Amino acid sequence: MPELPRLARLAVGLGVPPAWREAILGDLEEMLEVELAAGTPARQARRAVLREALASALDVERRAKDARLAHSDSRVAAASANATGCRLAADRGDPLLTAFLIDLRFALHRLTRAPGFTAVAVLTLALGIGCVTAFWSLFDAVLLRPLPFEEPERLVQLWGENVDSPGERSNSSYLNMLDVREGTTAFDDLAVFQTVFANLVAADTSPERLPTTYISDNFFDLLGLPMTHGRDLGPDDNRVGAPPVVVSGTALWRQRYGGDPGVLGRALRVDGVARTVVGVAPEASSFPAATDLWLPVSSFTGAQNRGIHNLRVIGRLASGVDLERAREETAAAASRLREAFPRENPQLGMRLEPLHESMLGSTRPRLWLVTGASFLLLLVVCANISSLLLERADRRRREIATRAALGAGRAQLIRGFLAESAVLAALGGLGGLGVAFWARGLLLEFGPALPRAVDSRLDLRTLGFAAATTAALGLLFALIPILHAGSRDLFQGLRAASTGASGRREARWRSVMVAAQVALATMLTLGAALLVESLRHLHSVDLGFEAEGVLTAELEIPVPWFSEEWPK
Amino acid sequence: MAELSKDLLLSDLEYAISLVLLRQGDQAYGVSIREDLARRAGRRVSLGAIYTTLDRLDKKGLVVSRAGDPTPRRGGRRKRLCGLTPAGERALAATWDAQQRLARGLEPQLSRFHQQRLPREAGDA
Numbered sequence A: 001m002p003e004l005p006r007l008a009r010l011a012v013g014l015g016v017p018p019a020w021r022e023a024i025l026g027d028l029e030e031m032l033e034v035e036l037a038a039g040t041p042a043r044q045a046r047r048a049v050l051r052e053a054l055a056s057a058l059d060v061e062r063r064a065k066d067a068r069l070a071h072s073d074s075r076v077a078a079a080s081a082n083a084t085g086c087r088l089a090a091d092r093g094d095p096l097l098t099a100f101l102i103d104l105r106f107a108l109h110r111l112t113r114a115p116g117f118t119a120v121a122v123l124t125l126a127l128g129i130g131c132v133t134a135f136w137s138l139f140d141a142v143l144l145r146p147l148p149f150e151e152p153e154r155l156v157q158l159w160g161e162n163v164d165s166p167g168e169r170s171n172s173s174y175l176n177m178l179d180v181r182e183g184t185t186a187f188d189d190l191a192v193f194q195t196v197f198a199n200l201v202a203a204d205t206s207p208e209r210l211p212t213t214y215i216s217d218n219f220f221d222l223l224g225l226p227m228t229h230g231r232d233l234g235p236d237d238n239r240v241g242a243p244p245v246v247v248s249g250t251a252l253w254r255q256r257y258g259g260d261p262g263v264l265g266r267a268l269r270v271d272g273v274a275r276t277v278v279g280v281a282p283e284a285s286s287f288p289a290a291t292d293l294w295l296p297v298s299s300f301t302g303a304q305n306r307g308i309h310n311l312r313v314i315g316r317l318a319s320g321v322d323l324e325r326a327r328e329e330t331a332a333a334a335s336r337l338r339e340a341f342p343r344e345n346p347q348l349g350m351r352l353e354p355l356h357e358s359m360l361g362s363t364r365p366r367l368w369l370v371t372g373a374s375f376l377l378l379l380v381v382c383a384n385i386s387s388l389l390l391e392r393a394d395r396r397r398r399e400i401a402t403r404a405a406l407g408a409g410r411a412q413l414i415r416g417f418l419a420e421s422a423v424l425a426a427l428g429g430l431g432g433l434g435v436a437f438w439a440r441g442l443l444l445e446f447g448p449a450l451p452r453a454v455d456s457r458l459d460l461r462t463l464g465f466a467a468a469t470t471a472a473l474g475l476l477f478a479l480i481p482i483l484h485a486g487s488r489d490l491f492q493g494l495r496a497a498s499t500g501a502s503g504r505r506e507a508r509w510r511s512v513m514v515a516a517q518v519a520l521a522t523m524l525t526l527g528a529a530l531l532v533e534s535l536r537h538l539h540s541v542d543l544g545f546e547a548e549g550v551l552t553a554e555l556e557i558p559v560p561w562f563s564e565e566w567p568k
Numbered sequence B: 001m002a003e004l005s006k007d008l009l010l011s012d013l014e015y016a017i018s019l020v021l022l023r024q025g026d027q028a029y030g031v032s033i034r035e036d037l038a039r040r041a042g043r044r045v046s047l048g049a050i051y052t053t054l055d056r057l058d059k060k061g062l063v064v065s066r067a068g069d070p071t072p073r074r075g076g077r078r079k080r081l082c083g084l085t086p087a088g089e090r091a092l093a094a095t096w097d098a099q100q101r102l103a104r105g106l107e108p109q110l111s112r113f114h115q116q117r118l119p120r121e122a123g124d125a
Helices: A006-015 A018-037 A042-071 A074-091 A096-112 A115-144 A174-183 A219-223 A250-257 A323-340 A355-360 A363-395 A397-405 A410-446 A460-486 A490-499 A503-539 B012-027 B030-041 B047-059 B086-103 B107-124
Strands: A155-162 A187-201 A208-215 A245-248 A267-270 A273-280 A293-296 A312-317 A348-354 B063-067 B080-084
Touching (some): A006 A042, A018 B047, A018 B080, A115 A410, A115 A460, A187 A293, A245 A267, A267 A293, A323 A348, A363 A503, A397 A410, B012 B047
Antiparallel strands (some): A187 A208, A267 A273, B063 B080
């Protein structure tokens, strides 16, 4: 007599309680007999019996759970409500959203029942995410974001250098720039600028020293920035003997004149000279530095002297012109200037760099370094929280096994873990935003003066980065309890939990985590110590004289003071 | 009408199986119940579902079971023969009565729905 398929017997053996096993197996045998007697091919008959066995085992499982749950006490029901609640909700046809909200609610409940763990995890996460976000906003503003000008990739900076020993960059002079502008076709325009301090005396307020930039004509036009009000400085303003004018910076305009457009035409006394306000500078012009006053370069010291090289030069490449061609043309122009004016331009060479590169200088590797260090810190945070989560998963083995026995399917358990780590990550992310805000303030105040650092802000891009980091961490942390639960038969978990026998694997992972954290933290601490040490060395360099008790003072005297007309 | 207790009214599958038990006397067992449900009501129920329901009825005191004789046909395993207890009979009657009263007056419509259903089904088969 043909036997029942082994799989059928296995299914019945696993899924059906012993009380009915015999009866069902007997029924299955009878079914098989009947089928064969009716002439069904053996294979088909066995398959039919197997199907029946599997269906029976599943049905028994499902209905048994339903029955048990219906009779269980409220505490147990609450513990497994997550499982059945979702299943019932799904059965009723509720959307997935309801199930997800139930998961979230229970996740919050579980986390508030472990306040110590939750507080430590959230704080640590906030620190990690906050630091990384703060450094990232800096990194983004300085290195990644394009300059806020029109077609910034066509902007270049022109430096002077010694043609015989090139290497060190130097400034240029106004007259040289004008000649280069005349003698080349590679540029749409060139302009000079330099930032210093000047005295502003107004009738109603005390004198102030304000950052001032001297510019040649069409400076803002070259950058492609529209004026907030009024006009740019033009070639007429830079003629010798032209009426003195000034362009106000936006911040100063708002502060002093309340953003009143009627500021045009008013008089400002700058360095003893009465100047008429002809325009308000574009808002985005924190290049070259935050400036309050913009003056025509013709009034800058030595601007009329070709030999005084104290100005910086920027230019915009003409369309279709690449950097190589521009370099060739400027080299030719430089050699012409060398020949024509040997006294003022000894060994004059010229160097062209893209503006963004020029601004960065040596800060690029430094910025990579500190941003990399902040990611290392995040790694330490991850290892820290991972070991916390591992330990927690270990302790909760019994609870998880009970829930599984009461009907929580694998999918439900995984959803529960995901919800928990999502809540943790979200809380950590929110805290991280606060930390990022504070850390960014600290960085700007005490950190190295990076170009464009002030342009960094916690805007959508940075928030997006923080959100992405938070989400990635949330997923990562969910994996830990999932893998932990999946690595063993949950039903055995109940027995193992009492004996503590399976703790070996977790203990090994924890050791790995701790070792990783110690290694990374040591690296970071050593790096920080080295930096502090080199800073200390700088301060303790022998100056050659006794510096203790000696004060220095700076006195800024406006240039016109030395002229004849200055009232003494 | 006095309110019937929740326990007295049978669920859908409990009702169906109880009817089969009534019909088959105390010779009902897994395979026979399954066959009856399939033949008379067109319901395909697995043995597991049948036994779970029988177990539940047993716990409620509505059904008793005993072990039958082993037969070589079943590989030497015994049948589990089930029958209704008096309480089970009362529950069955109460459920039947409740169903009747709910459907009272609706027979014309119900048979019309059923007639409409038949031709389509014949076409499908």
